Amino acid sequence: MDVYFSPLACSLSTRITVYEAEAEDSVRLNRVNSKTQTLADGTDYRTINAKGLVPAVRADNGEVITENAAVLQYMADTFPKAGLAPAAGSIERYRLQQWLSFVGTELHKLVFNPLLSPKSNDGAKAYALEGAIERFDYLNSHLEGREYLIDHFSVADAYLIAVLNWAQFVGIDLAKWPAVAAYRDRVSARPAVARALKEEFTLYQAA
Template sequence: MDVYYSPLACSLASRIALYEAGAEARFHRVDTKAGRTAEGEDYRAVNPKGLVPAIRTPDGEVLTENAAVLQYIADAYPEAGLAPQGFERYRLQQWLNFISSELHKFVFTPLLSPKFDDAAKAVAREAGAERFAHLDAHLAGREWILDRFSVADAYLAAVLNWAQAVRFDLDEYPAVIAYRDRLRARPAVARALGEEFAEYRLAA
């Protein structure tokens, strides 16, 4: 499997999921602004949207969009138990969509991007307070988003990592902070974060 990523972007979730599964993959770093991989490949020939993550499966199929990529990885390595079956699979999709649309895109994209003005960032922070309150209530008394660690936790690990960068204060959400600390202590998450932080610092 080929995995196209940018350090500390949401593609971090794919790395976490693969490490959780104990799986091998070829990782290709992408400069999304230049539209090229570190090997010089035209990334838009892989993913015309120019965004990460993307994966190329062993059969040569290219898959994009984080929620789809993560579920593919989970299904490719079922012994890792990263995605439930039956009705709980819909719960997983529910949370993948919440993380993607309500946190990643609605809150953190405006806060991380210089293309958004101060008014848009203020709206994002206000929205973030409501959404993190919902997440905090869900996580109170729970170890993970579902009954066990899943690809939704891998995605949320990537997204929560951005809070410090944009100075989004999580102190009002003790269950989220405790959850974040559990994530960081998990070997696959710690390994993935450590590797991508090192790459990010080298590129800065």
């Protein structure tokens, strides 16, 4: 299986998933240059994912899957012994999908994309910061008294920690939401997560 990533992008969640599943021997991690959209060997990444976005997974049979929520569930189902997603069709699986959707739409796209994009104007950034308050209030309320988004660590947590990592780059102080800040610290300390964060920070800084 080939996994395509860019350092500290949302594809960080796929690296976390690989390490949580102890699947390093089954997965090839391929870096995508986010500026040129090429791989290390010069291959145009858009020949693999026409959208040019990470992450993407290319299965051993050549099938390509894109969009983070789909990629993460595919990887969880490929390595089921890791227990990173509830059984398909169960109510717990729909809860997982609920949180993948929340992280992807309410945090990733609505809050962080405008704050991280150099194309965003001041109005867009102000709107994103205003929207962040309500969404982090909701997340904080959910995480009070909980270890993870659902009843155990899942690929939704891998996605959320990748997104929360961006707060430091856009001036969002998670200390305003104590349960979120505690969650970030707790999840970041997991061996697989800490390893993935360290490796991708190193790759990002070396770019």
